[in-house]
Ligand SMILES: Nc1nc2c(ncn2[C@@H]2O[C@H](COP(=O)(O)OP(=O)(O)OP(=O)(O)O)[C@@H](O)[C@H]2O)c(=O)[nH]1
């Protein structure tokens with residue numbers, strides 16, 4: 291690559307990247323879902339998020355390693371299909387390749403889809419010679435009976451080609467060697483360049499395709515008995531118009547059922563350990579301290595945190611690995627594929643189903659993921675409706691309500707199934723709401739044409755089960771838990787304080803919750819629940835502990851030694867406390883589930899929406915529209931239930 295342009299040193303992107311004492315900058319580029327982030331991780335030893343679908347990486351990630359006494363800075367880029375087209379995340383990659391002037395560009399190529407991938411390689415070779423091709427996924431190619439002649443390929447392309455299976459670390463050292471040689475100018479790479487002068491735009495496209503096809507055909511041999519047919523059969527079932535939805539329902543139902551029943555025993559154990567015994571211990575430790583310190587620390591901060599851990603850790607530790615396994619296997623894009631048509635008929639972009647899936651983990655992540663949608667109109671629809679994907683913070687509320695109130699309506703043998711069914715039903719209602727609101731927006735304020743695009747189905751990849759469980763527990767479960775703890779500790783303190791600081795003879799919490807009672811009751815909820823939602827704006831995770839603490843403090847029956855103590859309760863007792871002290875009915879539980887699904891996004895998500903849109907109008911809309919819906923829907927169900935005499 292030519293370094294003779296005087297302005298290179300002033301190029302902000304290059305400056306930014308080189309800072310930090312590295313000798314060379316290595317860009318990792320390639321088509322979507324070819325394993326770039328996995329190669330990046332293998333090179334650097336970092337854990338940048340990878341996932342079996344196109345569009346996992348939407349921004350640039352950086353890391354580094356040392357090899358042969360030189361420091362290499364590595365930049366993981368989002369996938370691009372071509373240097374010539376443009377979508378939001380592709381811009382990031384293209385700009386960097388063309389203006390960031392990396393010293394070496396590693397183009398990660400999917401060995402099972404060589405022809406299409408070579409197209410991009412050829413385009414990059416038009417811009418720079420300093421290229422190393424990482425022929426990745428060779429393990430998968432082998433499984434499919436595909437062999438690639440890397441030496442022939444290297445000769446054709448004029449740059450080094452290294453075979454890798456990045457997920458198992460195969461070929462990474464060789465790749466580092468090639469990078470080193472190219473960076474230091476030790477190999478005479480002369481990339482194949484097409485002569486494109488005098489060609490029209492269309493002819494250029496054809497020329498790239500023709501050349502990519504020729505090179506690919508001359509480099510691969512395919513064993514006729516390839517096992518692609520299994521994949522094809524699976525796809526026929528999983529994306530079938532009818533069976534696709536049946537399988538989808540059963541799988542998700544299975545995941546929740548497994549989560550709910552599997553979490554019961556460890557949850558009980560943690561409960562006894564942390565909430566019951568732990569609380570007694572902490573109180574004893576603080577026995578010499580003034581009453582308000584014991585109260586604030588033991589009954590507020592400690593109990594709030596312990597509760598969140600006991601209730602959230604087991605279900606999350608089961609749910610996330612299961613979900614990640616489905617994702618790595620390649621199932622989630624099939625879900626997106628199934629929902630694609632529905633989104634298109636709602637006037638939204640099909641890729642919205644992908645950002646929606648991300649929202650099931652965290653809405654802030656879902657909002658960021660909407661960057662894969664190019665059209666600003668459709669992206670805005672996806673941002674506003676992401677809230678209806680139930681995030682981590684809300685699953686515990688739904689699971690608890692389902693277990694304690696809905697599951698107990700049927701004989702114990704069926705309780706788990708019915709509880710799981712109720713949670714799935716709310717999740718499905720969330721999808722319906724997403725579609726209806728998307729449709730409404732696209733017919734009114736966000737009118738416009740629906741984009742045509744093709745959603746690519748990634749291949750099925752047998753997941754590495756143990757590794758997946760390990761990383762999803764570390765990456766997702768503990769991260770979410772940590773966030774919950776960070777929120778729960780101060781919330782515990784706030785709840786204890788508003789429960790114990792009195793004004794005019796009763797506590798602040800009592801004043802506020804009484805004030806909110808009329809509204810709460812009209813919504814089939816109560817003042818305490820609304821107060822809890824106010825306290826929980828920073829994080830949904832703490833809704834249930836807040837409700838319990840307040841109910842036990844403020845309800846007609848007083849529990850505990852001092853107000854603000856959330857007593858040690860198992861799931862079954864939780865129900866009876868809410869019924870007896872809080873006056874809860876099944877309607878309260880159902881409406882809490884609905885409210886939880888619909889209400890405004892948490893503060894982190896609101897902030898992310900602001901960062902992504904920079905629009906006060908849309909941030910406000912994305913915040914208040916769900917809240918209005920939550921009020922409207924619960925008001926209606928409460929009214930109907932009362933009319934029908936159920937409540
Ligand atoms: N079998 C196998 N799977 C791999 C290999 N490299 C990556 N994968 C898997 O392929 C999937 C995609 O990997 P990523 O690293 O997220 O791909 P990416 O190119 O960064 O994807 P985008 O950021 O979405 O463009 C993941 O499920 C990886 O675990 C490999 O060498 N062999």
Ligand SMILES: [Mg+2]
Pocket residue numbers: 326327328339340346347367368369
């Ligand atoms: Mg990636």
